[in-house]
Amino acid sequence: DNEVVSIAEALEPSARGEYEITDVNREYLRRGRLHVEIMDRGTAWLDTGTFRSLMQAAQFVQVIEERQGLRIGCIEEVAYKRGFITSEQLEALARPLLKSGYGEYLLKLLESPTWRS
Structure with a gap:
């Protein structure tokens, strides 16, 4: 609010x-x-109030993304999974980002029907 x-x-x-x-x-x-609300299993609260804790949070995110093949904080993924955007809209968002790797991640969401809830 x-x-x-x-x-x-x-x-x-x-x-x-x-x-x-x-x-x-x-x-x-x-x-x-x-x-x-009680946070779901696998949810982490990361303190970023110091340079050290900010670095630790960044490393945590890097490890999760690299080892699990997931993106943390991917708003396009959330919007798609929740039905707020269509597959066509997700593809349109992904195309300009293909060189970064982020766009490739978004396009892979379209290949797997299990991503859509």
Whole structure:
């Protein structure tokens, strides 16, 4: 929702000198508007508040993508799997990206009917 911006602007840095997502959650809880869901198996929360943790997150993403052949954060894949875009639209999005390898990944989604939920 749009309240998150005003909530975040009102935050004070923590003892670590950082703005904490936990403080945003705490404010939603105080307002009686916090909605919580248990994350699915295989979901990971990655802290990227320091250079070291950002590097660790990047390495984690690299390992998952290379070993499992999946892309993390692929919005075109999610849109296609959920039926928000057609196979023709996915192909049109993929074609300009073929040189990057990302486009090849998107086109492979069209080859497997199991990708569509």
